[in-house]
Amino acid sequence: MNVFLLRRVFQAIPTLFGISLLSFLLMLATPGDPITTITFKPSSDPGAAQQLRRQLGLDQPPLVQYIYWLVGNDWAQIDVDGDGQWDINGTRHGVLRGDLGQSIALKRPVWDAIAERVPNTLLLGIPVLLVSYLIGVLVGVAAALNHGGLIDQFSRILSVVGSAIPIFWLGLLLILLFSVRLDWLPMGGMRDITKKDVTFNLLESLPYMIMPVMVLSLSNIAVISRYARIQVLEVLSQDYVRTAHSKGLSNTRVNTWHVARNALIPIVTLLGGAIGFLLGGAVIVEQVFSWPGLGQLTISAVSQRDYPLIMGSVLISGVMYIFGLLITDLLYGLVDPRIRFG
């Protein structure tokens, strides 16, 4: 297991390197640098701006800048006043040590702003994963056992609709029905659970969670139920299932002990994709239901052209996704011993 784990972790390194390179290049492509936004005022001192630029290493060639951005420049000697003498050490810590720069709009470290929003996004994401796996597997298994029947048709329609409907429109329709017409659920405005004076209260939060979770789950259910159906159908045609039937086991027992157990193992592999979908879908759904998560933070950063914050959230979402895929593979190795030795 340890060898498998290590090998899999090492495989993630080139991709992480790629993400870092991509975000750095895009950062170079953004108009202006952090200094420009600080020194935009006519009263600013160009000499001081130049000093600050040197101190942050922004006068260096791109390769050096990339290294500074990645591991920081507090170990390097910097010539701040440009007289050819080393004066001080740099002040940046680098992305690898959690220094994503300073948010322009919020005037605080990007890392803090993002880390604070993650629990809110997880509060949406974890229920979505639970609900979509539960319903998706149930629908898929039921459809396979009812191959060609009414439930099968229903699951097919569900999966087609689930993958073709724009999620924000579905959100708007639900708001229209449950909030505007029926007045059963709040339109949005979930409280930020990371705020100091707010304690998380499930009963109080539940009404806010129902619609976003429904909307985000639908597309996942579409994918998971289709996959579960195919897996179950495949297992149903196996010899050992026929053997189990022929030795007189009841249908329920065969379906739960022999079919479901074997068919559901590969469904773990969908977890990675589901996490990626959640991170992306959350951006839109959080906007529809004004949910105070990472996605909303990103969009507000976009409207204020807060490049360090945008860049930071792209980077973090990529890293989160890669770790999601990593965990998926490890889980799969855990539930299916064949993978570990493959």
Next chain:
Amino acid sequence: MSAETSPASTNTKVISLTQQERRSRSLWSEAVAHVLHDRLTMIALVMLFLLTLVCLFLPPFIENTMGVSATRTNVVDRYKPPGFKDYILGTDQIGRDQLTRLMYGGRVSLGVAYGASLLSLTIGIVVGMIAGYYGGRVDDVVIWIISTLSSIPTIFLLILVAVIFTPAPETLVVLLGLLGWIGTSRLVRGEVMALKEREFMVAARALGAPTWRMMLHQLLPNLISLAIVSLTIDAGSLILVESGLSYLGLGVPPPTPSWGNMLTEARKYLTTGTHLIIWPGILIFITVLCFFVVGDGLRDAFDPRKTGK
């Protein structure tokens, strides 16, 4: 379907060049026949065709005969429900006719989807063919780029790029095309790797065919069915992506209508203009649905293992 085109007639031991040619044509005629018999796919295909034609040609006609306008504002006729006076689908928050606005929006949404899916298909085929054909180091680099790009959720990448380059419809086509080729190139790469080892490729190599000739004359024709299917599916998902991006205010900026940004504006008028939310969404939904259905139908039609009727 004639007996000549059925696979059973090709069990001759020696396949001459002319016979091979006929066989490759028969895959097409078989596919066309299959689609013509597939009622659901035909309905979806016709609807897409009609939708495109209507969006392209009908708006000026409706504006002239009904005396409405997609751009002229009218303070008196705001939030009018469908069927009010000459406004077939009602009016929006500043009294513009919704039906013609939807059609102009369809031009943008469909145009972006068609353009971007063609661009991403082209890139996907070129990249996938190069990676699959050359293998080795080239393949390693391409796979590295693909796995990097696909490990950032697309919407984040798009947000980032859309912020840097403010999108007009044309830029949006380029952006979506440049970021959407990953899936196609993965498919093409796998297919090319399998095709590379087949006899006709070995024969072509033995005859001394140059690389470009093997790619254009041997590989490309074998990729067309795969390309058409992924083009259709991509166009559908691109409409979803474009509308999502527009909804976030990062797509085509108003007043140019697109189905996505019409919904953004409608979000503010939940109670006063319900019809403003319903219609653009229905159009997106139906269009995407049609693309997916057509894609599925074509995949079945091109599948040589399909059960003949």
